[in-house]
Amino acid sequence: MDGNPKLAVEGQAPFYLAQGDECDVFAAACASNLPLLLKGPTGCGKTRFVAHMAARLGRPLYTVACHDDLSAADLIGRYLLKGGETVWVDGPLTRAVRQGAICYLDEVVEARKDVAVVLHPLTDDRRILPIDRTGEELQAAPGFMLVASYNPGYQNILKTLKPSTRQRFLSVEFTFPAAAHETEVVARESGLDAGIGWRCWCDLRASCAG
Ligand SMILES: Nc1ncnc2c1ncn2[C@@H]1O[C@H](COP(=O)(O)OP(=O)(O)OP(=O)(O)O)[C@@H](O)[C@H]1O
Ligand SMILES: [Mg+2]
Numbered sequence: 001m002d003g004n005p006k007l008a009v010e011g012q013a014p015f016y017l018a019q020g021d022e023c024d025v026f027a028a029a030c031a032s033n034l035p036l037l038l039k040g041p042t043g044c045g046k047t048r049f050v051a052h053m054a055a056r057l058g059r060p061l062y063t064v065a066c067h068d069d070l071s072a073a074d075l076i077g078r079y080l081l082k083g084g085e086t087v088w089v090d091g092p093l094t095r096a097v098r099q100g101a102i103c104y105l106d107e108v109v110e111a112r113k114d115v116a117v118v119l120h121p122l123t124d125d126r127r128i129l130p131i132d133r134t135g136e137e138l139q140a141a142p143g144f145m146l147v148a149s150y151n152p153g154y155q156n157i158l159k160t161l162k163p164s165t166r167q168r169f170l171s172v173e174f175t176f177p178a179a180a181h182e183t184e185v186v187a188r189e190s191g192l193d194a195g196i197g198w199r200c201w202c203d204l205r206a207s208c209a210g
Contacts (some may be wrong), residue, residue, distance in 0.1 A: 015188050016045065017181060022172050028055045030102075030145050035123040037166065038122035038149040040174025045185075046149045049174075050104045059143060060101035062092040066111040072118045075105075076131055088134055097122070097129045100143030108148035109161055116165050122146060123168040143183045 016023075026049070029036045038046045047063075054061035064075065075093035079086045097102035105111070121128045127140040148169065150161070177185070187193060 013052045014048060015063055016048050017177075017185055017188070019045075019174065019181065020175055021175075022049065023053065023056070025170065025172055027057065030059075033127065033145075035146040035148070035169045037161075037169035037171045038147065038174060039152055039171065040149075041151055041176060044174040044176055046174060047106065049103075050102070050147055050149075053094035057102075059145070060096075060099060061104060062096045062101055063106060064092050065102045066088075066105055066107045066109075067109050068110050068112070070111040070115065072112070072114040075115060075118060076129070077133075079133065093118070093122075094129060094131065094138070097138050097140045097144050100141035102145045102147060105146070105148040106126075107150055109150045116162060119146065119148075119165060120168070123165075 011103070016175065025153075026036060030053075038049070040046055050063070064070070073091070075091045077089050077091040077094050080089050081087075090098070093103050095101070105115075120128070121130065123146055127144070129138040129140065130136075131138065152160075153193065176182075
């Protein structure tokens with residue numbers, strides 16, 4: 001889990017080749033205070049897309065890789081012992097809410113069930129984060145945006161988002177890109193020219209098929 005936000009600077013966005021209108025959808029969701037859910041298979045560019053859009057919009061980005069032991073306290077924060085004193089330390093979600101940053105929950109369906117309870121008041125019109133331990137109720141700062149992703153084919157059938165959680169999000173579905181699109185990504189990412197990128201792509205596909 002990232003302790004510090006990636007400082008996304010407009011004009012230095014990591015390369016992302018759009019498949020459709022997902023960049024416009026992201027920008028519109030951000031401008032309208034709506035959370036965004038990204039669905040799609042591994043490697044199709046979800047993480048890169050979020051990093052790209054955070055940079056384009058000039059927003060700090062907190063990324064949390066969710067796993068089956070990740071609890072609400074990991075996102076919100078907890079009291080820790082520091083030099084003999086007990087001090088409250090914000091988790092990444094709380095920091096993003098206070099700062100008006102983007103919080104990206106990668107593979108959100110892996111997280112424990114108590115995480116959904118935290119997300120509900122944050123992802124509807126209230127945009128609040130109650131912190132039971134400190135008695136605070138934070139109103140999300142302007143610019144705060146929650147982005148979550150999951151891979152529907154990969155997760156256990158029992159691990160899926162509840163309809164009450166899913167219906168709060170705008171949703172974007174990613175697929176594996178067409179050959180020409182993938183060739184351009186390989187060429188741009190590798191620094192090779194498009195012809196060599198194309199041959200790499202063909203070799204890779206052939207070795208996967210074989
Ligand atoms: N549309 C794209 N534009 C630019 N690069 C891309 C694109 N799609 C994939 N890539 C490349 O593929 C790599 C893997 O993509 P990424 O990590 O974003 O996939 P992902 O959907 O987040 O996968 P996972 O579900 O496994 O986390 C990126 O680091 C980047 O090099
Ligand atoms: Mg990813």
